[in-house]
Amino acid sequence: MDIAAITGLAPAIPVLTIDRVADAVPLARALVKGGLPVLEIALRTPAAVEAVKSIVAAVPDAIVGAGTILNERQLGEAREAGARFGVSPGCTDALAAAIKTAGMPFLPGVQTVSEALTLGEQGFRLLKFFPAGSAGGLGWLKAVGPPLAGVKFCPTGGISQENAAAYLALPNVTCVGGSWVAPGAMVAAGRWLEIEQLARAAATLKRGSAHP
Numbered sequence: 248m249d250i251a252a253i254t255g256l257a258p259a260i261p262v263l264t265i266d267r268v269a270d271a272v273p274l275a276r277a278l279v280k281g282g283l284p285v286l287e288i289a290l291r292t293p294a295a296v297e298a299v300k301s302i303v304a305a306v307p308d309a310i311v312g313a314g315t316i317l318n319e320r321q322l323g324e325a326r327e328a329g330a331r332f333g334v335s336p337g338c339t340d341a342l343a344a345a346i347k348t349a350g351m352p353f354l355p356g357v358q359t360v361s362e363a364l365t366l367g368e369q370g371f372r373l374l375k376f377f378p379a380g381s382a383g384g385l386g387w388l389k390a391v392g393p394p395l396a397g398v399k400f401c402p403t404g405g406i407s408q409e410n411a412a413a414y415l416a417l418p419n420v421t422c423v424g425g426s427w428v429a430p431g432a433m434v435a436a437g438r439w440l441e442i443e444q445l446a447r448a449a450a451t452l453k454r455g456s457a458h459p
């Protein structure tokens with residue numbers, strides 16, 4: 248599956264910051280059961296790589312990706328752990344080259360039109376817009392639609408159940424990402440049923456008419 252196919256599977260990608268490896272599998276099961284099969288594990292905790300491995304091994308219906316990939320080393324770690332796609336908050340030429348060499352489906356992050364143009368020149372047409380909420384949000388996405396025709400975004404950062412529908416209605420938004428479906432307190436307390444319910448609500452969000 249390429250990145251367009253992966254991001255086409257569900258309207259929302261949970262961004263998961265996992266502190267305890269033991270939480271990874273029940274958390275992934277709850278999200279997948281709620282209808283969100285595409286998961287991004289942020290490589291921001293010591294448990295993250297083991298969490299990716301555990302979910303890959305135990306939750307075959309999950310499409311597990313690794314997020315917060317900042318460099319080639321982390322890209323390699325993510326691939327070795329079994330991640331099927333990667334996500335970065337921004338991108339460098341070195342990271343873009345490593346992604347190309349690896350051939351890994353990837354959502355590189357941008358915050359400006361120039362960054363989107365640079366990645367477009369490198370062949371990336373599907374980008375993470377981060378941090379969406381504080382970098383211009385809906386207004387930015389609407390404004391860049393005409394000049395950046397052909398580029399699609401996964402806005403992340405500040406997305407919630409309340410504002411996700413407005414993002415998803417835009418023709419240049421393919422899906423949204425965020426942590427709201429797995430709040431830290433719920434994960435820490437093992438409240439998997441509630442997380443499943445949050446996932447179910449997110450999974451029923453509608454995308455705009457531009458989406459199949």
Ligand code: 3PG
Pocket residue numbers: 262289314315377403404405406424425426427
């Ligand atoms: C990310 O890494 O994509 C963000 O931390 C997710 O942002 P959110 O917590 O505001 O959803």
